[in-house]
Amino acid sequence: VKSLAKRNVSLARPTGNAAVIGAGIMGGGIAYQSAVKHVPVVMKDINANAIQLGLNEASKLLQKQIERGRLTPEKMAQVLNSIQPTLNYDAIEMSDIVVEAVVENPKVKALVLADVEKHVSDNAVITSNTSTISINQLSLALKHPERFCGMHFFNPVHRMPLVEVIKSSVTSDETVATVVGYATQMGKTAIVVNDCPGFFVNRVLFPYFAGFCQLVADGADYTVIDKVMEKVFGWPMGPAYLLDVVGIDTAHHAQQVMAEGFPERMAVTYQDAIHKLFTASCFGQKTGSGFYSYS
Numbered sequence: 001v002k003s004l005a006k007r008n009v010s011l012a013r014p015t016g017n018a019a020v021i022g023a024g025i026m027g028g029g030i031a032y033q034s035a036v037k038h039v040p041v042v043m044k045d046i047n048a049n050a051i052q053l054g055l056n057e058a059s060k061l062l063q064k065q066i067e068r069g070r071l072t073p074e075k076m077a078q079v080l081n082s083i084q085p086t087l088n089y090d091a092i093e094m095s096d097i098v099v100e101a102v103v104e105n106p107k108v109k110a111l112v113l114a115d116v117e118k119h120v121s122d123n124a125v126i127t128s129n130t131s132t133i134s135i136n137q138l139s140l141a142l143k144h145p146e147r148f149c150g151m152h153f154f155n156p157v158h159r160m161p162l163v164e165v166i167k168s169s170v171t172s173d174e175t176v177a178t179v180v181g182y183a184t185q186m187g188k189t190a191i192v193v194n195d196c197p198g199f200f201v202n203r204v205l206f207p208y209f210a211g212f213c214q215l216v217a218d219g220a221d222y223t224v225i226d227k228v229m230e231k232v233f234g235w236p237m238g239p240a241y242l243l244d245v246v247g248i249d250t251a252h253h254a255q256q257v258m259a260e261g262f263p264e265r266m267a268v269t270y271q272d273a274i275h276k277l278f279t280a281s282c283f284g285q286k287t288g289s290g291f292y293s294y295s
């Protein structure tokens with residue numbers, strides 16, 4: 001991470017219509033957040049079931065707002081109506097900004113990004129929510145890479161305030177400003193970073209996880225580490241619990257990317273606690289067991 005670039009507000013084009021490709025955990029959350037902050041959004045997937053799950057999740061979140069007295073049923077209907085579900089690309093033609101949030105596979109993402117570019121206007125900005133794939137590498141799929149950058153949200157999207165905006169070596173200032181503007185419209189705080197393994201957050205987080213894993217390998221009890229970090233040091237949760245929330249499979253993949261990017265600093269050994277849990281298919285909360293058991 002070289003610098004946190006300054007936002008050039010005057011270059012930003014306001015986002016009137018957005019689109020999200022992929023209606024999974026992240027795509028569904030991004031569509032909800034956009035709609036709730038008054039930016040109508042197209043939500044495209046290849047799987048009708050995924051779209052229905054995305055809409056159900058949005059309904060549940062809105063229902064909670066009604067129960068807390070923060071939303072009326074009329075407003076809930078309005079928000080849901082501003083999420084346009086679709087299985088084809090035609091609906092994205094009017095989008096000012098597109099967030100690609102399909103599976104974390106560089107080949108699939110490259111195909112999706114090229115398809116998106118064919119369907120949007122010459123002014124539209126295209127972004128990827130990838131956690132680990134190089135933005136420079138993804139931009140090779142596009143004819144106009146200057147209109148492309150990373151837009152990395154965190155899970156759960158409606159609660160996590162940060163968005164990393166990741167510039168490739170050719171992303172234009174106008175693109176960056178527009179994406180920062182859209183993140184702000186969504187009620188998020190954007191930081192602008194250069195492309196590198198781990199972007200910003202994982203470069204901070206994974207050395208912390210590595211320190212934690214080294215302590216465990218040295219014989220420390222991870223439940224004690226969690227208690228100290230949470231109850232005494234005052235963080236919302238300790239590293240073992242956080243890894244279970246993130247998902248051990250997701251963390252393991254990011255750890256590999258960091259190890260490849262920074263082999264001298266971030267090498268992983270077979271004694272590593274994340275590696276051991278991954279090998280045992282204990283992926284954390286999503287599978288019912290990780291560092292802790294969830295039943």
Ligand code: NAD
Pocket residue numbers: 021022023024025026027044045046047050101102103104105108112129130131132152153154155246250
């Ligand atoms: P997910 O598996 O929940 O959802 C992916 C969705 O993409 C699925 O609904 C799938 O049907 C759809 N899809 C696959 N191929 C498609 C295509 N060609 N066109 C349209 N839709 C397609 O995955 P997720 O956890 O939401 O992750 C999505 C992206 O967000 C990944 O790049 C991931 O690295 C990133 N991300 C994930 C998290 C997280 O905590 N889950 C956090 C930040 C970023």
